[in-house]
Amino acid sequence: MPTENAYLLFDLPGGRLAFAEGDLDTWAEHLTWCYRMMGIADGATIAVQDFGSSPISFLGSSLLMPGLQRGVAERIDGRFICLDASAERVTLTPALLSQLSVDALVIREDVIELLSAELRKREFVALAKRPMKTIVVFGDEPPSFNPARPAPWHHLMHVESTLLLAPQCVKCDCFHFRQGFYEIDGRTIRNLRLTAPPCDLPRGELFPPSHCAAGIGDWCIGLSPRGRGN
Amino acid sequence: MRDTTSSCAPNEAVETLSAAQLTAWQTARLREVASYAYREVPFYRQLWDKAGVDPGLLRSIEDFARFPTISKQDLVQAGDSWTNPHQGSVAFSTRGTSGAPLLVWLSREEEEAYIQPTMRGFRWAGFRPGMTALLMSPVWHRLAACEAHAIARLGGRCAFFWGSMGSEYTESFLHTLASERPEFITTTAPFLLSLIRRSTGASIRPHEFFTGVRSVVVVGLPLTPRMREFIRDRLQVDDVFERGGTQEGAATDECREHTAPHVHEDVCHLEVLDDAGVQVAPGFRGRLIVTKLSTAGSIFVRYDTGDVAAFAPGQCPCGCGFRRLKIYGRPETSVRVGDRLITAYDVRMCIEEDPALVGRNVLLIRDANPRAGLLTVAVEGDARDAGELQARLCEQLRVPTAHIVWLGDLRVNWGFRQVLDSRELRLPSS
Numbered sequence A: 001m002p003t004e005n006a007y008l009l010f011d012l013p014g015g016r017l018a019f020a021e022g023d024l025d026t027w028a029e030h031l032t033w034c035y036r037m038m039g040i041a042d043g044a045t046i047a048v049q050d051f052g053s054s055p056i057s058f059l060g061s062s063l064l065m066p067g068l069q070r071g072v073a074e075r076i077d078g079r080f081i082c083l084d085a086s087a088e089r090v091t092l093t094p095a096l097l098s099q100l101s102v103d104a105l106v107i108r109e110d111v112i113e114l115l116s117a118e119l120r121k122r123e124f125v126a127l128a129k130r131p132m133k134t135i136v137v138f139g140d141e142p143p144s145f146n147p148a149r150p151a152p153w154h155h156l157m158h159v160e161s162t163l164l165l166a167p168q169c170v171k172c173d174c175f176h177f178r179q180g181f182y183e184i185d186g187r188t189i190r191n192l193r194l195t196a197p198p199c200d201l202p203r204g205e206l207f208p209p210s211h212c213a214a215g216i217g218d219w220c221i222g223l224s225p226r227g228r229g230n
Numbered sequence B: 001m002r003d004t005t006s007s008c009a010p011n012e013a014v015e016t017l018s019a020a021q022l023t024a025w026q027t028a029r030l031r032e033v034a035s036y037a038y039r040e041v042p043f044y045r046q047l048w049d050k051a052g053v054d055p056g057l058l059r060s061i062e063d064f065a066r067f068p069t070i071s072k073q074d075l076v077q078a079g080d081s082w083t084n085p086h087q088g089s090v091a092f093s094t095r096g097t098s099g100a101p102l103l104v105w106l107s108r109e110e111e112e113a114y115i116q117p118t119m120r121g122f123r124w125a126g127f128r129p130g131m132t133a134l135l136m137s138p139v140w141h142r143l144a145a146c147e148a149h150a151i152a153r154l155g156g157r158c159a160f161f162w163g164s165m166g167s168e169y170t171e172s173f174l175h176t177l178a179s180e181r182p183e184f185i186t187t188t189a190p191f192l193l194s195l196i197r198r199s200t201g202a203s204i205r206p207h208e209f210f211t212g213v214r215s216v217v218v219v220g221l222p223l224t225p226r227m228r229e230f231i232r233d234r235l236q237v238d239d240v241f242e243r244g245g246t247q248e249g250a251a252t253d254e255c256r257e258h259t260a261p262h263v264h265e266d267v268c269h270l271e272v273l274d275d276a277g278v279q280v281a282p283g284f285r286g287r288l289i290v291t292k293l294s295t296a297g298s299i300f301v302r303y304d305t306g307d308v309a310a311f312a313p314g315q316c317p318c319g320c321g322f323r324r325l326k327i328y329g330r331p332e333t334s335v336r337v338g339d340r341l342i343t344a345y346d347v348r349m350c351i352e353e354d355p356a357l358v359g360r361n362v363l364l365i366r367d368a369n370p371r372a373g374l375l376t377v378a379v380e381g382d383a384r385d386a387g388e389l390q391a392r393l394c395e396q397l398r399v400p401t402a403h404i405v406w407l408g409d410l411r412v413n414w415g416f417r418q419v420l421d422s423r424e425l426r427l428p429s430s
Helices: A023-037 A093-097 A109-119 A122-128 B019-040 B042-051 B072-082 B108-124 B142-153 B167-180 B189-199 B225-235 B344-351 B386-397
Strands: A008-012 A015-019 A045-049 A079-083 A104-108 A133-138 A154-159 A164-167 A175-177 A182-185 A188-191 A205-207 A219-222 B090-093 B103-106 B132-135 B157-160 B184-188 B215-219 B239-245 B251-253 B268-273 B286-292 B303-311 B325-329 B334-337 B340-343 B362-366 B374-379 B401-406 B419-421
Touching: A008 B167, A023 A164, A045 A093, A079 A093, A093 A109, A093 A122, A104 A109, A109 A122, A109 A133, B019 B042, B019 B268, B019 B286, B042 B072, B072 B303, B090 B142, B103 B142, B108 B142, B108 B239, B108 B251, B132 B142, B132 B167, B142 B157, B142 B184, B157 B167, B167 B189, B184 B189, B189 B215, B189 B225, B215 B225, B225 B239, B268 B303, B325 B340, B325 B344, B334 B362, B334 B374, B340 B344, B344 B362, B344 B374, B344 B386, B374 B386, B386 B401
Parallel strands: A008 B157, A045 A079, A045 A104, A079 B090, A104 A133, A133 A154, B132 B157, B132 B184, B184 B215, B215 B239, B362 B419, B374 B401
Antiparallel strands: A008 A015, A154 A164, A164 A175, A175 A219, A182 A188, A205 A219, B090 B103, B239 B251, B268 B286, B286 B303, B303 B325, B334 B340, B362 B374
16 A cells, blocks of 8 residues: 555554545545535534544544644534543543533444443433434444444444445435445445555445435445344 | 644744743733633633632732632533633543543644644654654544644654554554554553553563664653663663643653653643642642643633642753653542552552562552551562561551552553552452
């Protein structure tokens, strides 16, 4: 992978992402598009419970990364709350969320059970009833279905090594692979904007462009949650 | 365009001021911050009206010392009345190890102010243009968010490993070390010590991963001299530097003299007070009080961190006029024994006089009855001469009785918290 001009390097399971001049703003714009596709309005306060090495975290604001002119917060004229996804920090989240009104909580799927358990504690019962949109981020497998936890507002597919960010559309409920950012070949998807290894799409029904008016040139995929019996 | 060396005009003028000039400069900044806080932040206006202090009449550090101190609890309770209209759009969480966590806001203007001292600290620690730095997660801490900007402006590359700062991510950290070969690292001391411990007995020794690393900068734990040597020797790096800072605005970095971290006096005004609220002389310990010298971000004026700290007396041989401050402990790293506050740092200093015990995790056990005068210390690994160690603890820490519990094979994660309640840990018999 060419990295001569890269000034930011992210070592990830199964790959490595290297960003050069201008790359970050391309991806911050794309992540903002993802949020809008999921129904997040301008001016929103977004809290992200993820690792700092995740673009969902580091593209959140230009304050977090050098060379990022406008992160998500600046693009939507909103606010960004940094919540690390370590177990220690997840247990603090309910107390933090009770200090301000958050429009969307974006959280890694692998820590949502822990957060749900914290929110069930008596002192946070009122917080759990707040109208907060929860967006669950999952990887190359469909999200798991668990009737015991509150249903998320929407899901965001994020395959880290490919820098695949595909939002669940509020219109068609499918995940959009944005035109001009990703290329589909059979069930393999390639990143067109950054050198990154391709990945195989998760099971699910693929729809070619023209499937959804929200992104007429996008490929889409319909996914059923794991563990739902289909 | 990304941050570059040319976009950074070094603002080191404050560093060269005499003590009197620095005091005058800080007094002017304190007046500016206090006046702004009084005007814009209802919490401070109400607090200071009640206390009968007037920011407009602030003419000296002594005037400033009459302003009341505040606690985290005060700010959590204050809610929206603590909001700064220019607090910025990005928030970080305090760790919540000493009560409820607090959301602290960062603005572009404030970050800009803090990038400068971050660059200064990294230069002291030996960072040079062209180097690659393996950095902490930028969402971990507001000071960590400044790190990548500082490295970019110093002409370096930033590398990040996958995961977070818990011990379960040491493998990921090692993978990045091996693949990116950085010359400079910032991390937390507990993370590094977990990594060393985990590598003990492994076929690949940790120093093999650290080949080419010149400097390691650590936060999160005050380094004892022997702990520094231990880390340096085990990892075979040129030097290890202690960096300090709080979400509330304190910022310190060590120079190569390692006498104690210098306070970045251009961004924060730090005080050390005794229990009566009176400033203590350098060399004496007290509670650390932080005032951020910025009207942007969350405003902290005379914030009582609860940390135990002391200014180092005299001048540093490096020539920098910034005062030096050692933070010895935090509420989560200290226990009260009788009328004495004992920090994990103090205990480690005693324990590490036995070279075989350097690098072992040490935990203080909070007794249900602190008045009993018993200091209980749990030490990882096999037993050594407990009698000699207990006598040393009693003599040096001036406690009536000390009790050592050897944890044997029981592994307790290295963490920021170094005190356990006696009910939390099923201790092996000593």
